Amino acid sequence: MATHRLLLLPGDGIGPEVMEEVKRILAIIEARGILSLSIDEGLVGGCAYDAHGVAISDADVEKAQAADTVLLGAVGGPKWDSVAYEHRPEAGLLRLRKDLELFANLRPAICYPALADSSALKRELVDGLDLMIVRELTGGVYFGEPKEITDLPNGQKRAVDTQVYETYEIERIAKVAFELARVRSGRVTSADKRNVMKSGLLWNQVVTATHKQGYEDVKLDHMLADALGMQLVRAPKQFDVIVTDNLFGDILSDVASMLTGSLGMLPSASLGAEDENGRRKALYEPVHGSAPDIAGKGVANPLAMIASLAMALKYSLGKPEVADLLDRAISQTLADGIRTGDIHSEGTTKVGTTDMGKAVAERFEKALTGA
16 A cells, blocks of 8 residues: 655644644544555744744755645744744745645535534525635735835835736636536636736636637636625525636635635645646645634634545545545534534534544544444
8 A cells, every 4th residue: 555645734823733633533544544644744834933933944845845745734823923024924834835836726615504504694595505716826916026015205105916827827727627617516607807907807818718628518607706705695506616816716715614604614725736647736724724812722623624634535645435434424523413612503512622523533433334
């Protein structure tokens, strides 16, 4: 059996706590001989700055480059608010995305039936929701140059962020979206601001051209990003796969997260291009932040971190059937009324991080044995 190399980067705040529950699942997978794993750990974010003076060390970037899969908890917190911009905790995550060329960010928004009443929207609008936002991750305004704040002669300051996209960057993310749609319901909605942005105009043109290059079996619609945001909270189930740029993807995926009941429920995958062996560099992380206000209290929701592992099993570790069992274990745990505080409601059992992780692990083991 081939050995898969995993790098765990727990990060800051609640990151280490939710990562412990991933380790619990990984131990089951190893013990049952499902995968042979070589697991290493490193530092990213504020903890890396404390240790090394940078948000991620060169040594840990090298570990990430060598790994088959990277699992990351969370980064950031008020402790590092005064750190120089280039060394802030988030810079470690941006460097990983850039150095590993993780251009495709997959953010599912799934509303489990047991949580439909926890959504900010009415049950009928979100019950059964299952959409995927495909966000371009290594281009656009977050990486464009110049990026600066300058002093003007009149005593004012001027800040500049540059939105830049080239054709190939748009083509490759569009292809990811079309290929994903083929194994879902065959629909892609592309979001841009072509009415006011030249980059949006190019985005629209390239996505349209890519669609004509062998993806005509997928239905393609275009929508302005602001209108799409409105539609996400009006009728979210009209969408299946949404593809958009780095900035709008960041915003729209957070909007979509609130449809599901809690940020603590949402995983994500960041993927690179396939190599000659069909493998991709990949990083998996929950969408939620480091939540410093609850860090160390044992109350964080680990389900998004566990679901991120399920995505890794599906997209990187070659075990989609095991990923399905893990997703079902999460769903069954929720159906059984077990909740962390962020999703707790009357009539359910409130538990902490560890007990939620144990509950999922127990159901996952039963599913593996067919019990």
